[in-house]
Amino acid sequence: MDTHRIFKMSFASVYPHYLQKAEKKGRSKQEVDAVICWLTGYSPQALAAQIAQKTDFETFFQTAPSLHPNRRKITGVICGVRIEEIDNPLMREIRYMDKLVDELAKGRPMDKILRQ
Numbered sequence: 001m002d003t004h005r006i007f008k009m010s011f012a013s014v015y016p017h018y019l020q021k022a023e024k025k026g027r028s029k030q031e032v033d034a035v036i037c038w039l040t041g042y043s044p045q046a047l048a049a050q051i052a053q054k055t056d057f058e059t060f061f062q063t064a065p066s067l068h069p070n071r072r073k074i075t076g077v078i079c080g081v082r083i084e085e086i087d088n089p090l091m092r093e094i095r096y097m098d099k100l101v102d103e104l105a106k107g108r109p110m111d112k113i114l115r116q
Contacts, residue, residue, distance in 0.1 A: 041066035070115040
């Protein structure tokens with residue numbers, strides 16, 4: 001399996017950037033947490049625990065309670081790469097999260113972001 005540097009990076013080190021990106025566009029921390037919890041199945045309390053423990057991305061996704069089945073409906077380009085074309089499963093999960101936060105920051109309605 002490809003070992004990317006981001007896999008060992010702590011989720012807690014990236015989370016403030018997710019918040020900053022969304023809050024800069026008028027979205028709230030609760031909305032950022034909601035999309036992350038939707039994707040991973042973590043409760044808000046479990047998400048806070050993952051952040052406090054400085055869990056790396058690999059562990060964050062490996063221990064996620066239940067990755068949402070509709071996450072596969074997340075398509076498009078993030079970081080110059082089509083999500084659907086990412087071969088590495090862990091990298092794809094990370095990019096799904098990036099895309100959700102990106103859509104939130106762009107003002108997309110929550111029901112569309114959560115693929116309901």
